[in-house]
Amino acid sequence: MKRKINFLFLIGCTLALGINLSNAQNRTNSNNAEPKPFVTPKLVVGIVVDQMRYDYLTRFWNHYGEGGFKRLVNEGFNCKNNHFNYAPTSTGPGHASVYTGATPSTHGIIGNGWYDKENNASAYCAGDDTQTSVGTLSNAGKMSPHRMMVTTMTDQLRLHTQMRGKVIAVAIKDRGAVLPGGHTANAAYWFSGSHEGNWITSSYYMSELPRWVKKYNESRDVENYKKPWTTLKNIRTYVESGPDDNEYEGLFETEITPTFPHSTPNLLHKKADFEIIKSTPYGNSITTNFALEALKAEEMGKDEVTDFLAISYSSTDYIGHKYGVNSKEIQDAYLRLDLELEKLLKELDKEVGEGEYTLFLTSDHGAINVPAYLEDQKIPAGYFVRSLYFPKFREFLKFKYGSAELVKNTSNNQIFLDHKAIQNLELGIKEVQESLAEELLSYDIYDKVYTAYQMQQNEYTHGIPYILQNGYNPNRSGDILMVLNPGFIEYPKTGSTHGSPQIYDTHVPLLFYGKGIRKGSSVARTEIPDIAPTISALLGMAFPSGASGTPIEMVLE
Structure with missing residues (x-):
C-alpha cells in the first residue's frame, strides 16, 4: 500500500513538473512573440505624384478601379487634411521636404532654381557642374543632391542598416529622383527625352550604367509610347471636367484645337523627340515600367534588410501646366495613373509579398484652377x-x-x-x-x-x-x-501653375498603406514634414537630421 502511494505521488510530481515546464516554455514563447517597437518591411515605396491636388482623389473617384487609388484608400490610411506648411510650393522644395521632414528654411532647397546671392548667379536645385553625365552625351546628367543641406529618410535608412539597405530613386524629372534618393542613394535615374529617350544618371552615383539599365534602354520600350493620346474611356463620361474644346488650354505643336485625340507628328514619329512623351500620361507609364525593372533587377525587397524604392510620377505636372486643373486631359491622366498604381501594387505583391512592404503616396504641390476660367465664372482671379x-x-x-x-x-x-x-x-x-x-x-496686385x-x-x-x-x-x-492676391498668378492665360502659399497649392493627398499601417482616415491636419518622421518611427530609425515634423501617430499600428 505504501509503495502504491509513493508511485502515485511520483506520477503527480512528474505531471506537475511537466506542467510547470510547459508554462515556462509558453512564457518564453510569449516573450519572444512580444511586438517590437518597430516594423521591418522588406521594402518601403515612396510615391510622389507631381502637381496632384487632393480633390483629384475624390473628383474622379467613381472612375477609378478597385486596385489603384481605391485600394490605397480603402485598405490604408487617408490623411484628408494634409498641407504644405511653406512656400514656394514647387517641385524641388516639395520632394526635398517630403524626404527630409524639414522645410526649405532648414534643408535649403528654396525653389526649383534661385538666385545665388553669394556668387551672383543662378542655382538649380539639383544641378552640379562638378559631376558628369552617365548614359548621355548631353549635360542632362550633371546632377547631385549637394545643395540639400540635411539628410533624408532614405539616407537614414542607409545609415541605420550599415549601408545594406538599398535605395533607388526613379522619376522623369532629375530633381524628382535626385532629392528623394538623398546623399547616399545607390542610384537615382531620370529620363532624357529629346532624340535619345533613355534613362540616365550622374557620376555622383556611378561611373557607368548597370547592365540592366543599358539593356532596358536598348529594348526601346519607350518607342511603344510614341502614339496618339486618346481617352481611356468614352470622353462623354468625363463629366467631372470641363469641355474638351476651350480657350483655357495649351496646344501641342501643329494642333489647332486642344482636343482629343492628340496625335501630332512628334507623338507618332518613332525616331525623334521623345521629350513630348513627358507631357502625356505615357510618361507615367514608362516611369512604372522602369521602376519595376529596377525592383526586379536589383532584387529589392528580397531579404530581411529594408530597401527603399522612391518613385515620382512627373507627367501629371507637365499635363497640368499645359491643360489646367479642369481639363479632360487631367482627368484622363489620373484615370490612367490609377492603372499604373494597380500595376505597381500587383507587381509588389508578386515580387515582395502582400503585407511585406510599406507604401506612402503624396504630392509635391497642388495647383490653381486657370484664372481666366475662374474669371469667366465670376470668381475673383487674374494675372500679374x-x-x-x-x-x-x-x-x-x-x-x-x-x-x-x-x-x-x-x-x-x-x-x-x-x-x-x-x-x-x-x-x-x-x-x-x-x-x-x-x-x-x-x-x-x-x-x-x-x-x-x-x-x-x-x-x-x-x-x-x-x-x-x-x-x-x-x-x-x-x-x-x-x-x-488669392487667385492671381504670373503665368500665361492657358494652363495651371503653382508656387503660392494659398490653400489650392498646399492641400495635397497623403496615403499610407501596407505593413505597420492602420486602416482608416482622418481630417486632423497633417503637414508634409510629418511624412519622414512617420516612416522613420515605423522603421525604428533616427529621424533625418533637420526634421521638424512629427510622426502621425494615428497612422501607425
Whole structure:
C-alpha cells in the first residue's frame, strides 16, 4: 500500500513538473512573440505624384478601379487634411521636404532654381557642374543632391542598416529622383527625352550604367509610347471636367484645337523627340515600367534588410501646366495613373509579398484652377503682368534712392537687394527693406508683403507669414517676400501653375498603406514634414537630421 502511494505521488510530481515546464516554455514563447517597437518591411515605396491636388482623389473617384487609388484608400490610411506648411510650393522644395521632414528654411532647397546671392548667379536645385553625365552625351546628367543641406529618410535608412539597405530613386524629372534618393542613394535615374529617350544618371552615383539599365534602354520600350493620346474611356463620361474644346488650354505643336485625340507628328514619329512623351500620361507609364525593372533587377525587397524604392510620377505636372486643373486631359491622366498604381501594387505583391512592404503616396504641390476660367465664372482671379507694375517700382527706386540698381534680382516672388550698394549710400538694410515693402503693398496686385528682417526677428505660428517663414532660408532667400492676391498668378492665360502659399497649392493627398499601417482616415491636419518622421518611427530609425515634423501617430499600428 505504501509503495502504491509513493508511485502515485511520483506520477503527480512528474505531471506537475511537466506542467510547470510547459508554462515556462509558453512564457518564453510569449516573450519572444512580444511586438517590437518597430516594423521591418522588406521594402518601403515612396510615391510622389507631381502637381496632384487632393480633390483629384475624390473628383474622379467613381472612375477609378478597385486596385489603384481605391485600394490605397480603402485598405490604408487617408490623411484628408494634409498641407504644405511653406512656400514656394514647387517641385524641388516639395520632394526635398517630403524626404527630409524639414522645410526649405532648414534643408535649403528654396525653389526649383534661385538666385545665388553669394556668387551672383543662378542655382538649380539639383544641378552640379562638378559631376558628369552617365548614359548621355548631353549635360542632362550633371546632377547631385549637394545643395540639400540635411539628410533624408532614405539616407537614414542607409545609415541605420550599415549601408545594406538599398535605395533607388526613379522619376522623369532629375530633381524628382535626385532629392528623394538623398546623399547616399545607390542610384537615382531620370529620363532624357529629346532624340535619345533613355534613362540616365550622374557620376555622383556611378561611373557607368548597370547592365540592366543599358539593356532596358536598348529594348526601346519607350518607342511603344510614341502614339496618339486618346481617352481611356468614352470622353462623354468625363463629366467631372470641363469641355474638351476651350480657350483655357495649351496646344501641342501643329494642333489647332486642344482636343482629343492628340496625335501630332512628334507623338507618332518613332525616331525623334521623345521629350513630348513627358507631357502625356505615357510618361507615367514608362516611369512604372522602369521602376519595376529596377525592383526586379536589383532584387529589392528580397531579404530581411529594408530597401527603399522612391518613385515620382512627373507627367501629371507637365499635363497640368499645359491643360489646367479642369481639363479632360487631367482627368484622363489620373484615370490612367490609377492603372499604373494597380500595376505597381500587383507587381509588389508578386515580387515582395502582400503585407511585406510599406507604401506612402503624396504630392509635391497642388495647383490653381486657370484664372481666366475662374474669371469667366465670376470668381475673383487674374494675372500679374510684370510690365504694369515693375516700371512703376523702378521709378520709385530712382526717386527714393537715385538708382533702380539697388535690386539685383527678382525671382520666386522675392526681391534680392544689392547690400553693398545700399551700404555705400549709407542706408540701413532694414529701412530699405521696409520702404520697398510698403511701396509694393500699395499696389493692388499684392495681398501681403514681408521683409527678411521680419522673417528673421519674428516667430509666426499660423497663416501666410508662418508658411513664408518656413520657406525662408537666411543664406539663400531674398530681402522681400511678396504674395499675390488669392487667385492671381504670373503665368500665361492657358494652363495651371503653382508656387503660392494659398490653400489650392498646399492641400495635397497623403496615403499610407501596407505593413505597420492602420486602416482608416482622418481630417486632423497633417503637414508634409510629418511624412519622414512617420516612416522613420515605423522603421525604428533616427529621424533625418533637420526634421521638424512629427510622426502621425494615428497612422501607425
